Amino acid sequence: xxxxxxxxxxxxxxxxxxxxxxxxxxxxxxxxxxxxxxxxxxxxxxxxxxxxxxxxxxxxxxxxxxxxxxxxxxxxxxxxxxxxxxxxxxxxxxxxxxxxxxxxxxxxxxxxxxxxxxxxxxxxxxxxxxxxxxxxxxxxxxxxxxxxxxxxxxxxxxxxxxxxxxxxxxxxxxxxxxxxxxxx
Amino acid sequence: xxxxxxxxxxxxxxxxxxxxxxxxxxxxxxxxxxxxxxxxxxxxxxxxxxxxxxxxxxxxxxxxxxxxxxxxxxxxxxxxxxxxxxxxxxxxxxxxxxxxxxxxxxxxxxxxxxxxxxxxxxxxxxxxxxxxxxxxxxxxxxxxxxxxxxxxxxxxxxxxxxxxxxxxxxxxxxxxxxxxxxxxxxxxxxxxxxxxxxxxxxxxxxxxxxxxxxxxxxxxxxxxxxxxxxxxxxxxxxxxxxxxxxxxxxxxxxxxxxxxxxxxxxxxxxxxxxxxxxxxxxxxxxxxxxxxxxxxxxxxxxxxxxxxxxxxxxxxxxxxxxxxxxxxxxxxxxxxxxxxxxxxxxxxxxxxxxxxxxxxxxxxxxxxxxxxxxxxxxxxxxxxxxxxxxxxxxxxxxxxxxxxxxxxxxxxxxxxxxxxxxxxxxxxxxxxxxxxxxxxxxxxxxxxxxxxxxxxxxxxxxxxxxxxxxxxxxxxxxxxxxxxxxxxxxxxxxxxxxxxxxxxxxxxxxxxxxxxxxxxxxxxxxxxxxxxxxxxxxxxxxxxxxxxxxxxxxxxxxxxxxxxxxxxxxxxxxxxxxxxxxxxxxxxx
Numbered sequence: 001x002x003x004x005x006x007x008x009x010x011x012x013x014x015x016x017x018x019x020x021x022x023x024x025x026x027x028x029x030x031x032x033x034x035x036x037x038x039x040x041x042x043x044x045x046x047x048x049x050x051x052x053x054x055x056x057x058x059x060x061x062x063x064x065x066x067x068x069x070x071x072x073x074x075x076x077x078x079x080x081x082x083x084x085x086x087x088x089x090x091x092x093x094x095x096x097x098x099x100x101x102x103x104x105x106x107x108x109x110x111x112x113x114x115x116x117x118x119x120x121x122x123x124x125x126x127x128x129x130x131x132x133x134x135x136x137x138x139x140x141x142x143x144x145x146x147x148x149x150x151x152x153x154x155x156x157x158x159x160x161x162x163x164x165x166x167x168x169x170x171x172x173x174x175x176x177x178x179x180x181x182x183x184x
Numbered sequence: 185x186x187x188x189x190x191x192x193x194x195x196x197x198x199x200x201x202x203x204x205x206x207x208x209x210x211x212x213x214x215x216x217x218x219x220x221x222x223x224x225x226x227x228x229x230x231x232x233x234x235x236x237x238x239x240x241x242x243x244x245x246x247x248x249x250x251x252x253x254x255x256x257x258x259x260x261x262x263x264x265x266x267x268x269x270x271x272x273x274x275x276x277x278x279x280x281x282x283x284x285x286x287x288x289x290x291x292x293x294x295x296x297x298x299x300x301x302x303x304x305x306x307x308x309x310x311x312x313x314x315x316x317x318x319x320x321x322x323x324x325x326x327x328x329x330x331x332x333x334x335x336x337x338x339x340x341x342x343x344x345x346x347x348x349x350x351x352x353x354x355x356x357x358x359x360x361x362x363x364x365x366x367x368x369x370x371x372x373x374x375x376x377x378x379x380x381x382x383x384x385x386x387x388x389x390x391x392x393x394x395x396x397x398x399x400x401x402x403x404x405x406x407x408x409x410x411x412x413x414x415x416x417x418x419x420x421x422x423x424x425x426x427x428x429x430x431x432x433x434x435x436x437x438x439x440x441x442x443x444x445x446x447x448x449x450x451x452x453x454x455x456x457x458x459x460x461x462x463x464x465x466x467x468x469x470x471x472x473x474x475x476x477x478x479x480x481x482x483x484x485x486x487x488x489x490x491x492x493x494x495x496x497x498x499x500x501x502x503x504x505x506x507x508x509x510x511x512x513x514x515x516x517x518x519x520x521x522x523x524x525x526x527x528x529x530x531x532x533x534x535x536x537x538x539x540x541x542x543x544x545x546x547x548x549x550x551x552x553x554x555x556x557x558x559x560x561x562x563x564x565x566x567x568x569x570x571x572x573x574x575x576x577x578x579x580x581x582x583x584x585x586x587x588x589x590x591x592x593x594x595x596x597x598x599x600x601x602x603x604x605x606x607x608x609x610x611x612x613x614x615x616x617x618x619x620x621x622x623x624x625x626x627x628x629x630x631x632x633x634x635x636x637x638x639x640x641x642x643x644x645x646x647x648x649x650x651x652x653x654x655x656x657x658x659x660x661x662x663x664x665x666x667x668x669x670x671x672x673x674x675x676x677x678x679x680x681x682x683x684x685x686x687x688x689x690x691x692x693x694x695x696x697x698x699x700x701x702x703x704x705x706x707x708x709x710x711x712x713x714x715x716x717x718x719x720x721x722x723x724x725x726x727x728x729x730x731x732x733x734x735x736x737x738x739x740x741x742x743x744x745x746x747x748x749x750x751x752x753x754x755x756x757x758x759x760x761x762x763x764x765x766x767x768x769x770x771x772x773x
Contacts, residue, residue: 062266062678063653064539064569064596065627069265069323069349069377070482071539 087162093121093139093170104162110154117141121170128154140171199228208233227251234258235673235698237275237299238723241752242283253292254318255284259299261701261746262651263676265323268703268744270729272759275299278308279757285312293318300324306331310338317369318344328353329378336362346374348402354379361387365394372400376426376457379404385411392418399451402426405459410438413445420448427457430484434464447471456480463490473497477528482535488518496525519552523559531565532556539569539596550577557584565590572603573630578612582619591616592627598654598679601631608632614639617647624671627651637661641668649674659686666690676701683741684711695721699748703727707745710738715747716765723750724765725758733763 086103100120107113114125126136133152134140141153143165153161153168202225205211215225231254232245245252259275277299284291291313301324309316316339321327329352335345336359361384363370370391375383383404392398398419403412407428416422432438442465446452452472461484476498481491522529534548550573557563563585573595582588602609609630617623617640624646628636632655640647641664648671656662663686665675675697683706694700694715709726712733716724726733727744754766 059540060598062263062268063598064536064594065266065651065653066536066539066569067265067349068267069351070535 087165089143089165089167091117091120091168091170093123094172096121102168104165109158110161114141114153117168117170123170130155138172141168142171143168195224198224202228206231230254231293232256236748236750237277237280238752238755239698239748239750242280244752246283246287250287251290252284252288253290254295255280255291255293256295256297257299258297261676261699262298262674263678263701263703264298268678270727270759270761273727273762274755274757274759276757277301278305281305281308281312289313290315292316295320295322296324297322298324300326301331302326303328303331303334307334310334313339315341317341320344320346321348321350322346323349325351328355329357329359330355333359333362336360336367337364340364340367341369342367343369344372345370346372347377348374350377352378357384358387360384360391363387363391367391368394369397370395371397372424373398374400374402374426375404376402377404379406383407389414389418395419396421398422400424402456403428405429405457408432409442409462409465413438413441416445416449421451422449423451424454424478425449425452425456426480427455427459429460430458430465431460431462432465434462439465439468443468443471452476454478454480458484458486461486461490463487466490466494469494470497474499476500482533485537488515492518492521495522499525500528515548516552516555519548520555520559523555527560528562529556529560530562532560532563533567534569535567536569536596550574553577554580554584557581561585562587564588567592567594569594569596571596572600573609573612574602574604575607575609575612575615576602576604578609579615582612582615586619587622588616588620589622590625591620591623592625592651593629594627595629598629599631600629608635610635610639614643617643622646625649628655629653633657634661634664637664641665644669646671648672650676652677652680654679656680656682659683662686663689666693672696673698675699677703677705679704681706684708687711688714691715691719691722694747695719695749697749699746701744701746703744705745706741708739709733709736709742712742712745712765713738717767720766721749721751723748723754726763726765727761728763729761 086105088101088103091100091102102113102116102120104113107116110128118125123139124137125139125141126134128134134154142150143153143161144167145151145164146166150169156164198221202211202214205214208231211225211229215222226248227250229249230252232249232252233256234240234245235258237257237259245255257277257280259277260269260273263269264273275298277296281294285308289312292315294309294316295318299321301321306327309319311334319335319339319342324347327350332345332347332352333356335342342363373391383406385407388403388407392401392415399422401415401419401422401424403415403426405428407415409427409430409432412427416425446468449472453475455469455472455476455478458481463486466486473494474497477500479495479498481494484491519534532553534552548570550570553566553568553570554577557580561584564587566588567590570593573593601607602612610633613626613628613632613636617626621643623644626640626644626647626649628651634657637656637660640650644650644665647669650665650669650672652675659682661680662677662682665672666686667690672693677700680702682702687707688711712724712726715722725746726742727746728742730743733740733742754764758764
């Protein structure tokens, strides 16, 4: 091809600088100096899944080329949508290798929620009473509320619970008992 | 004999003839004919367009064109839109305003794109130009509502205030009230970029009321649906309208009020806005749909069936921008519907609803674009985001739409091959450049080898702007483009294995272009220095936020490189992370 001959000729006469003959470093996605922000990693137990995921799932700066103006405007839209959607909270259980996520909006009340948790983590929850919490089991379902406090599941009305619950934790053993004894 | 004839025309006659010549290209050609034409032309040039604010200095522009009334300036490189240009890079307009304030007291129009505009600049504009009419701040930043208040208060004959896609600091919502009661001259007002508290609605209503020539109005998101009717009834002469929010609980009286208000706008041809759409309110638009030529639904989170219904009412649509936002229906078929009803379509843009999702959330593929190319023979401009493509589809599109002038395809996952054959998409893009002989702008994506650049260099003779990402194998690719594309003005490249060879071999080409951007490629610091040394008419700037490029070996590649031609020499407002390769500056830096 005439082009490549001309190309070779054109490059023959240039001033050679040391080390220029080979391209020093081939660029690739991984060369980006900005830290690649992987939204899906960093959760306990989900890392196992992420290790097998191909690196391209991480976000590359400026790609895809959607204008930041458009991204910002659209994120706002999406946020309000998800507020109308499900209330997803993480559920952890002491001793379990990974967390789960459930949509609190799906359930009608505490009995349904507790049933689901029992099935999910294969354990039994004791009987709930206002005075003594959950009796008859090593496990107690607790949740972190908007103020950051850990509360016993079941003390407040369901509607109040689903709007204030940030995450769930099924506590085991003495820690659990401590919570129920101290009361709220 | 002919020579005498040329000089026999008095200057006034030539001036009058030249006044009919509006385009910059033609004006530039006129000025090159002979010295006297150059002189006459420069005194009567009223409009100046400067595609790169650093290519020339304000003083030089003022010296050559002493009677300018309208100026347009562009600042940051295009890739700034995608956060590739660090904050503080430059593009400040203040110096320009300051110098023009003294030299052009009759300056009436300022249009800026991707520039940093401070309140001080706006206040200076307000103070300095008594006949100020048009301010367009396209994708600008650095100013607040205080600056806007100064403009509103002082510019008695303001016709156009357009802030599209700019970032404005919200300080007060009352700047709109600064327009004096005597201001009745507004023709165009675009405040769509403003945040929620930045607009006083009552002030807006009063302003609209007293401006009978208002043709174009784009509201911001804070304006709720129930308020739209009020505005429209005050401005039935509107041609171009951008709604604010388009969401509210469905109430029959609000709906009928809105529908009535829309139908009273007999001139309305173009709609945009539509944030947060409630589909039940879309039928309020049906009365004006048959007249619509432009519809921008690119922020509208509505589903395809509603979209299709709306669009099918708009047979005269020439320009359609929309967002494919769906959860569970076939978007390709939505485009097929579009293709069958909008035969006059010239421009199509399809934006991704979930650009960072790994799995496709919608069923939008290359088929949609193929359908549009088949059904809309007037298609000229395409921007299309999708997750898969094939050479066959691209060839079909190229053959169906030989009139394409702008083709930007973004296959979301980098280096995605032809999904049918698993081959690179070289042949497909090759067909595009081969068949679309008037192609001026092209953006590539997908798996591409040096071959695609060979096609581009061979066929892309009218190509002015090329965007390349994650493509090519070697310097040969870049060489094909630089040596073959005769009309190339802007080249932007990221994450490609292009190094020193092609750049140095084609150094002279760079002087014929506006600019070249290369980031995450393989151009060495040494080559940058060499280029800076050998090419005094180029500004070669290395951008590196982590450390100075000379703290590493010369063979080390630079992070980002921006090269542009300039008659102003190296700039003096570079931030610490930008290094000029100009010999003279190196000593001072």
